[in-house]
Amino acid sequence: MPEAANNGTPQQDGGTGPVGNHVHTLTIAEVVAETAEAHSLVFDLPAESQGRFDYQPGQFLTLRIPSDRTGSVARSYSLSSSPLLDEKPTVTVKRTIDGYASNWICDNLEAGMEVSVLAPSGMFVPKDLDRDLLLLAAGSGITPVISILKSALHAGTGKVTLIYANRDPEAVIFRETLRELAAAHPERLTIVHWLESLQGLPTRAGLAALAAPFTEAEAFICGPGPFMDAAEQALREDLGMSHGQVHIEVFQSIEGDPFEEIVIAEPAEDDEPGVELTVNLDGETHEYSWPRETKLLDFLLSKGLDAPFSCRQGACSACACMVLDGDVEMLHNEILEPEDIADGIRLGCQSIAVSDSVTVSYDE
Ligand SMILES: Cc1cc2nc3c(=O)[nH]c(=O)nc-3n(C[C@H](O)[C@H](O)[C@H](O)COP(=O)(O)OP(=O)(O)OC[C@H]3O[C@@H](n4cnc5c(N)ncnc54)[C@H](O)[C@@H]3O)c2cc1C
Structure with missing residues (x-):
């Protein structure tokens, strides 16, 4: 049987279909009308999510928005709160003309409602706050x-x-x-x-x-x-x-469903030996045998690691990691520039190994 990371819990935001256990539920503490077109959603952090929602200035959340047409859509929204001040995590959504999710959020979400979200991620983060x-x-x-x-x-x-x-x-x-x-x-x-x-x-x-x-x-x-x-x-x-x-x-809408359960393909019977994988994530080092045809992100999630991601389509860079040793090939990349790739940055959601051992870090 394929290995699946899924608790199948129905979400209270009206989304349907199975969701993975990488999905969290936040309660809206307050909705603030910032302008005629922009609303902020201020979230309460449930006790069980403390520590899993640590974020850096410039990062974003991905929200699951219900839809009568497709069950749900996923959209990313940057956190406008500062993690260094005593502020509740807040996203600010501006209505897009003829947009679906942004208008649904501004028209429907109220204090007390629950929203399914993915953990904060993103690379739009200053490395040094002391710089100009x-x-x-x-x-x-x-x-x-x-x-x-x-x-x-x-x-x-x-x-x-x-x-x-x-x-x-x-x-x-x-x-x-x-x-x-x-x-x-x-x-x-x-x-x-x-x-x-x-x-x-x-x-x-x-x-x-x-x-x-x-x-x-x-x-x-x-x-x-x-x-x-x-x-x-x-x-x-x-x-x-x-x-x-x-x-x-780059602000763009996600097309796929990053909330769906994650199913890891069974390695073929005559599969070559797995790749020796070393992963640095959240200050810890993990070592695995990594099946060659399995994408890095899928594999790490199947192992229960909180590897960051959002679109899972090579379009948003939320899953970016640094290859420190060995090499991987990205099956698809819409976001990293040649300079990023030359620096060793890769999209975990699209990476498969091309060397016998690989070391990657999400902490660089
Ligand atoms: C990293 C990142 C950070 C972002 N941060 C912010 C932010 O801080 N603030 C902000 O305002 N925006 C932000 N965005 C943009 C945001 O994610 C959305 O792209 C934006 O809100 C527009 O989404 P929309 O659904 O309203 O519009 P669109 O995506 O333009 O809506 C149209 C799309 O919805 C589909 N659709 C229409 N009706 C339905 C339906 N009933 N059911 C299902 N699908 C339907 C259509 O087929 C079409 O694909 C960010 C994006 C990224 C990637």
């Missing part, structure tokens, strides 16, 4: 950025510059919070608002001019596609910032 940070956000792209900003002001020592684009003043998510933070940290925080109603759409040249004094900083960009393209070109091409200095978070 250059943050470029547009619209809902502020969500991971404000978590980074609050965390850096609280625990870091560097200067933080936020360039924040919105349609008009009413559309500015966290306007009041940002005003208060700027007043509290006048020496460290600079906020430049770009309002389309006054200045038109953000341009590459305009963003380059605003960012030019901060080219030594570590940069984080998040927003709609055209904004991110303009910002990335401004920083990398016009200002010459290096690949490793500029981090980008």
